[in-house]
Amino acid sequence: DTGVSQNPRHKITKRGQNVTFRCDPISEHNRLYWYRQTLGQGPEFLTYFQNEAQLEKSRLLSDRFSAERPKGSFSTLEIQRTEQGDSAMYLCASSYLSGPECYEQYFGPGTRLTVT
Amino acid sequence: KQEVTQIPAALSVPEGENLVLNCSFTDSAIYNLQWFRQDPGKGLTSLLLIQSSQREQTSGRLNASLDKSSGRSTLYIAASQPGDSATYLCAVRRSGTYKYIFGTGTRLKVLA
Numbered sequence: 001d002t003g004v005s006q007n008p009r010h011k012i013t014k015r016g017q018n019v020t021f022r023c024d025p026i027s028e029h030n031r032l033y034w035y036r037q038t039l040g041q042g043p044e045f046l047t048y049f050q051n052e053a054q055l056e057k058s059r060l061l062s063d064r065f066s067a068e069r070p071k072g073s074f075s076t077l078e079i080q081r082t083e084q085g086d087s088a089m090y091l092c093a094s095s096y097l098s099g100p101e102c103y104e105q106y107f108g109p110g111t112r113l114t115v116t
Numbered sequence: 117k118q119e120v121t122q123i124p125a126a127l128s129v130p131e132g133e134n135l136v137l138n139c140s141f142t143d144s145a146i147y148n149l150q151w152f153r154q155d156p157g158k159g160l161t162s163l164l165l166i167q168s169s170q171r172e173q174t175s176g177r178l179n180a181s182l183d184k185s186s187g188r189s190t191l192y193i194a195a196s197q198p199g200d201s202a203t204y205l206c207a208v209r210r211s212g213t214y215k216y217i218f219g220t221g222t223r224l225k226v227l228a
Contacts (some may be wrong), residue, residue, distance in 0.1 A: 004159075033216070042120075042205050042218030043160070056214045091159055104150055105216070107159040 004108035006092050012114045013082055020078045021111045025094030032075050033105065034067055035091040043091055049075060050097065082115045089113075118143045118210050122219035129196055130227050137191040137222045139206035144184045147209040151180050151191050153202040154221070160205065163191070168211070196226045 005024045013019050025032050030051050035043035046065070048056040051072035064082075069075040079086055089112050093105040119142045129135055139149070148167045152160040164173045164180040166189070172181040179192040189206055203221040210217070 031214075033214075035218075040220070042207070042220050043216075045215045045217070048214040050214075058215070093160075104162045104165040105160075106162060107152075109159045112157075 004092055004094050004106055006090075006108040006111050008111060009109060010112050010114075012116065015082055015084060015115055017082055018078065018080045019082060019113065020076055021090055021092075021113075023075045023077070023092030023094075023108060025074070025092070026096075026106055029094035029096045029106070030072065031095045031097050032069055033093040033095075034075070034077050035093065037089045037091055037110070038087075046077070046090075079113075082113075084115045087113055087115045118146075118208060118217045120206060120208055120217050120219040122204075122206060122222050124222060125220070126223040126225075128225040128227065131196060131198060133196050133226075134192070134194050135196055135224075137193070137204050137224070139189040139191070139219055141187045141189075141208045141217075143210060144187050145211045146184060147211045149180075149182055149189050149206060149208045150216070151178075151189075152205045152207065154205060155202050163204075193224075196224075198226045198228045200224060200226050 007022045032049040034046040037043045047067045049069040064080045067077045089110045091110045093107045095105045121140045123138045150165045151163040154160045166182045177194040182189045203223050205221045207216040207218045
């Protein structure tokens with residue numbers, strides 16, 4: 001297993017276009033997180049999945065953002081009608097939950113979005 | 117509302133020094149705390165995870181401590197090396213939520 005992968009690594013789009021990012025977690029991991037990071041800031045939580053269920057979503061996430069994790073494997077994050085303020089690094093992380101333990105998060109390399 | 121603060125924002129030290137990075141959080145009802153490093157333009161690499169019931173964790177030259185009652189964690193790096201240069205981030209997960217709140221990080225530069 002090579003870790004968490006994200007595609008594409010870079011995306012440049014024009015304002016108003018829709019974009020979709022993909023995250024493939026570590027295969028046995030049942031937890032998946034999406035974060036957004038802007039320059040000089042720490043990652044900001046967007047949403048969380050346990051298996052295929054989306055259990056938590058940030059209030060900062062507008063209706064233009066949607067995430068899915070069909071079959072509890074890979075996940076997609078879609079941004080509709082992109083705005084310049086959406087320009088950021090989008091990070092995916094996965095971890096494994098077994099019983100009361102919660103193991104550490106492993107991050108992917110991120111997708112850098114630039115909205116022109 | 118949980119807020120996470122990291123001090124200092126930037127640090128520059130000569131190679132071989134021992135150093136301490138600080139992380140403070142406002143709500144002590146946390147489930148766990150995790151330390152990460154991030155190289156420029158890259159994703160995050162997990163360093164240490166401390167559960168709320170633990171006081172410290174060690175990995176190689178790194179030692180992280182947790183004091184929930186005072187809302188503080190420290191990351192101790194022994195015998196620093198130029199390869200340790202990176203941004204170090206702490207993140208806390210509040211009890212009853214899956215959400216992790218990150219600090220803004222400490223930018224560390226170790227000079228050869």
